[in-house]
Amino acid sequence: MKVQIPRGTQDILPGQAKIWQWLEEKMREVTNKYHFEEIRTPIFEHTEIFARGVGDTTDIVQKEMYSFQDRSGRDLTLRPEGTAAVVRSFVENKMYGDPNQPVKLFYIGPMFRYERPQSGRYRQFVQFGVEALGSQDPAIDAEVISLAMNIYREAGLKNVHLVINSLGDKESRAKHREALINHFRPRIGEFCEDCQNRLEKNPLRILDCKVDREHELMKTAPSILEYLNDESKVYFDKVCQYLTDLGIEYTIDSTLVRGLDYYNATTFEIMSSAPGFGAITTLCGGGRYNGLVEEFGGPETPGIGFALSIERLIAALEAEQVQPDIHNGLDFYVVALGERAKDYSVKLLSELRNNGFSADRDYTGRKMKAQLKSADRLHAKFVVIIGEDELDAGIVQLKNMETGEQKEIKLATFIEEIKQFAV
The missing domain is CATH 3.40.50.800 (Anticodon-binding domain)
Known part of the structure; x- marks a missing residue:
């Protein structure tokens, strides 16, 4: 019998593990400065947690989850991302009753997605993420983004840039949704099957399609920024103002929607522009998910967070030829x-x-x-x-x-x- 590692996974050998430890320590140092505390959730959850939380129209739920039944017939899934599990724990453990609000959490752990393995992307990967639950202040949006940017700075990366957008509140999204349906419906037959299925369920997902990204209708699709109501505009402008105050440069991209259904209002990605990094330049993504706590049976609680892949971060370090300051020797x-x-x-x-x-x-x-x-x-x-x-x-x-x-x-x-x- 030939014994070898499953496709889409990797062994982290002793020399490599020191780099992982170094990065994880940097992340813990930064989150400690921002007063975020660690949470550890199970590696598998009830499948419904991700179907309801991540969204049944996403590629993750439709195509990428590792799901199975246990001996009692319960439907379980290896976690494909961290936010849904953290919010489940937030509700189940009644952390919304903590007198110290917002509740600021971070996690580090393996995630699992069945997708095509490629450079810096695996079927088992390690994700670092933060979640801030309990504040609707745009300053917490800027703080979370600042935390993410500082992690990359502390790691030694130079060629990173921030892209942000607003998906608006429920009212703004409803108007934009109608405009998207009207825009795509006449020629939806030219799009992939996934996009056709999403037209009525969640047309915003069409903008995130990798198959039809070059279709001409993608370039002329209505911008969410045109449909933001006054309240959403003021909120987004305030986030942008705070980022400017913090000295964080950014680009506004109205097509940025992220790949998860729970996002609303502020969304953002951090990209690498390092030469030779590869076609997939996203290092980190996140945004607001107001309404997710209520979806899991908790009280009305706003939230914002982000997640990054440590594998992608290591690939970016290699692309920029950053040498971590690691002592490998003995005393x-x-x-x-x-x-x-x-x-x-x-x-x-x-x-x-x-x-x-x-x-x-x-x-x-x-x-x-x-x-x-x-x-x-x-x-x-x-x-x-x-x-x-x-x-x-x-x-x-x-x-x-x-x-x-x-x-x-x-x-x-x-x-x-x-x-x-x-x-």
């Missing part, structure tokens, strides 16, 4: 020569680790020269050499691998001495 490598020295090295390693140092040793019985080569490959800062003679004399030899300098240190005061200079 100490212990070279033990002789059985008694090897026995003692077990205790010595433990003392080093218990005092905050990273340390390792040889476990394959190699000669001293081979052990020193191993220490060099592992980028050890220092090598501790101990043999039978050193053990009898109560000393160790400490070698600085960068300078080559070697000095003798007493075993009795070894930890105290190295703390003074091994930093």
Whole structure:
């Protein structure tokens, strides 16, 4: 039997995992500054959560979900995105009753979508996202967008830009919906089957179609910005004003609708313009989803959030040739020569680790020269050499691998001495 990884998944090997850890730590640092707290939801939920939350006219629900029945016949789905599950938890745990509003949450975890694998896009991928629930203030929109932009800045990306739009409130969307139907209906037969099915259910989804994106009617479709009522215009203008105040440059794109049905009012995407990044330039997307909490049985609660793929972020780092500042080396490598020295090295390693140092040793019985080569490959800062003679004399030899300098240190005061200079 040939054993290999399923299509659309990847192994994150030890060297790569350090980059993931570095990025996740950056994300936690940024969200902490904005006072967002972590939430962890199950990897699978009842299928209805995503059908109702994400929208039954979306590609995710119609084509991409990994759904199954458990032994009791319950319909379950591996989560394809994070917002619906977070909102479900918000309602179920009555977080709307928390005196500290809005409730500001973030998550990091694997998501699953059955779609064609390509560069930076997998069937199992890791998503980072934030959700702010309980505020209708346009300042929270700007804050969430600012948080996303700061994550990319902290990661070291330069070639990113923000695209925003407003989908308006219920009244504005109803007028725009009617205009879209009237616009597409006479020639809807020229569009794909998905678009034909969406004409009456959700014509806004037609604008997000990848198959018919070059159709001439796409270019002349009515803009949502033409149908915003006064309240929606004022709100969107305020968001734009705050972004300007924060020094965040943006482009308004009236065709930006996002791929999920729950969005309304502010929507946005962050794109990469790095040369060689690829045809799919979107790094991050999000927006408002007022009404989603009520859909799950909670009280009227506005919300806004975004999600980004860590795989896409890593691809952007590679495109811009950004080298994360990651220390891959050891503090100490212990070279033990002789059985008694090897026995003692077990205790010595433990003392080093218990005092905050990273340390390792040889476990394959190699000669001293081979052990020193191993220490060099592992980028050890220092090598501790101990043999039978050193053990009898109560000393160790400490070698600085960068300078080559070697000095003798007493075993009795070894930890105290190295703390003074091994930093």
